[in-house]
Amino acid sequence: MGCVTSKNANKYTPGYEDPVVLASKTIFTVNEVEALYELFKKLSCSIIKDGLIHKEEFQLALFRNSNKKNLFADRVFDLFDIKRNGVIDFGEFVRSLSVFHPNAPESEKIAYAFRLYDLRHTGFIEREELKEMVQALLTESDLVLSDELIDTIVDKTFNQADSKGDGKIDLDEWRDYVKQNPSLIRIMTLPYLKDITMSFPSFIIHSENSETEAI
Amino acid sequence: MEPPGSSQRPNVFHLISFSEGFDLSPLFVGSERHEEGIRFATREPASYVISRVALDAAMILLHCASTSPMTCSGGRFRLRLDGEERGRKGKLTVAANIFTMAPSMLVVAVRRDGGDAVVEYKRFYSDELRPCTQGHHVDFVFRRPNRHVDKI
Numbered sequence: 001m002g003c004v005t006s007k008n009a010n011k012y013t014p015g016y017e018d019p020v021v022l023a024s025k026t027i028f029t030v031n032e033v034e035a036l037y038e039l040f041k042k043l044s045c046s047i048i049k050d051g052l053i054h055k056e057e058f059q060l061a062l063f064r065n066s067n068k069k070n071l072f073a074d075r076v077f078d079l080f081d082i083k084r085n086g087v088i089d090f091g092e093f094v095r096s097l098s099v100f101h102p103n104a105p106e107s108e109k110i111a112y113a114f115r116l117y118d119l120r121h122t123g124f125i126e127r128e129e130l131k132e133m134v135q136a137l138l139t140e141s142d143l144v145l146s147d148e149l150i151d152t153i154v155d156k157t158f159n160q161a162d163s164k165g166d167g168k169i170d171l172d173e174w175r176d177y178v179k180q181n182p183s184l185i186r187i188m189t190l191p192y193l194k195d196i197t198m199s200f201p202s203f204i205i206h207s208e209n210s211e212t213e214a215i
Numbered sequence: 216m217e218p219p220g221s222s223q224r225p226n227v228f229h230l231i232s233f234s235e236g237f238d239l240s241p242l243f244v245g246s247e248r249h250e251e252g253i254r255f256a257t258r259e260p261a262s263y264v265i266s267r268v269a270l271d272a273a274m275i276l277l278h279c280a281s282t283s284p285m286t287c288s289g290g291r292f293r294l295r296l297d298g299e300e301r302g303r304k305g306k307l308t309v310a311a312n313i314f315t316m317a318p319s320m321l322v323v324a325v326r327r328d329g330g331d332a333v334v335e336y337k338r339f340y341s342d343e344l345r346p347c348t349q350g351h352h353v354d355f356v357f358r359r360p361n362r363h364v365d366k367i
Contacts, residue, residue: 039242039243043242061241061242062235062236062238062239062241062242063235063241064241070234070235070236071234071236072231072234072235072236072237073235073236073237074236075236076236076237076239100239117228117231130227130228133227133231134227134230134231136234137230137231137233137234140234140235140236141233153227154227156227157226157227157228160226161228181226181228181229183229183232184226184228184229184232186232187232187237187238190239190240190243192240192243192244193243196243199243199244
């Protein structure tokens with residue numbers, strides 16, 4: 001199966017969904033979904049030319065290094081991979097990016113961030129998960145702090161967020177915590193999504209019959 | 216009731232949010248990672264420059280936090296310093312990331328970004344950087360791991 005080029009638009013990538021359907025289910029317009037398809041084709045054929053985004057292709061796109069491991073990129077990839085089959089198809093790509101649009105509802109962003117931080121999918125953010133994320137960030141930044149100090153700063157934040165004091169942060173506590181610290185969900189907004197049709201122009205001409213011609 | 220916005224206490228979720236893994240902008244703008252940064256060559260000792268920049272960054276961020284706590288999201292500043300002389304392995308380049316943990320608490324991460332690790336960076340670290348931290352109220356000292364910097 002070769003890779004999809006824009007000259008071959010009647011052969012779509014696996015998991016392709018009609019832009020009209022995706023536009024109705026997400027915050028994007030039909031034109032924006034088509035623009036995202038141009039981006040998706042590029043990303044999904046960078047290493048393994050099967051029209052699906054693999055982890056290495058995701059890492060290549062984010063870090064210019066297909067082998068660079070990063071806990072947080074792994075979490076994003078996992079959440080984009082809605083069907084949990086190890087790859088990101090076009091439908092998953094659009095549905096996931098929708099939450100990152102500046103106009104997406106804040107409640108969606110808050111819930112998504114919660115799932116990102118819930119490393120082991122328990123439905124809670126546990127203290128160990130928070131500590132693991134802090135350690136990952138420190139390693140990424142080439143910082144070494146003593147274990148006692150890491151515990152101290154993790155405890156400070158955790159105790160603030162865990163208002164019920166039951167040793168874990170649930171979604172309600174997380175919502176309250178974000179209300180007090182709105183900058184915590186800044187990672188959930190990508191301003192670039194507003195100009196996507198300009199960054200990735202699509203030259204698809206729609207016609208009434210089933211064959212779609214591309215320039 | 217605490218005022219909304221930047222918490223006065225260190226917030227590790229805020230720190231975590233600075234990870235490169237969460238920054239999806241390279242998907243859209245190609246290989247350019249969009250971030251504020253400063254890059255320049257200087258004759259001043261690197262330690263002086265880093266401490267000045269850290270101080271300026273702190274002042275800016277403190278001001279931001281006090282005037283608009285709702286919108287201020289703290290910051291992460293990147294700083295790169297290129298050594299003047301070409302050393303054994305090219306110019307010694309030092310990169311620093313400055314994070315805000317809290318308005319009154321900055322974390323400055325310094326690492327070698329190019330050039331010789333064995334002699335020149337060690338000298339920079341012991342002669343310039345370490346003494347720099349002793350002039351200020353430093354609660355903890357960062358131990359630099361011995362680490363290969365892999366280039367793509």
